Amino acid sequence: MSKFEIFTDKSGKYRFRLKAKNGEIIATGQGYSTKAGCMNGIESVRKNAMDADIVEIETPSVEE
Secondary structure, eight states: OOEEEEEEOTTSOEEEEEEOTTSOEEEEOOOBSSHHHHHHHHHHHHHHHTTOOOOOOOOOOOOO
């Protein structure tokens, strides 16, 4: 099962990372000043990821 981990960075900000079943980090959150803010960030990702569309952005080729 994938999981969210909450941790504090070197500056004391709360951050989260989302780990896949194999332990690979697949997403990270910004720094939050409070743990409650970090939890809100996690809930936002959980809620909005279900409705997210996949969009492919093509990089234009550079002609020489």
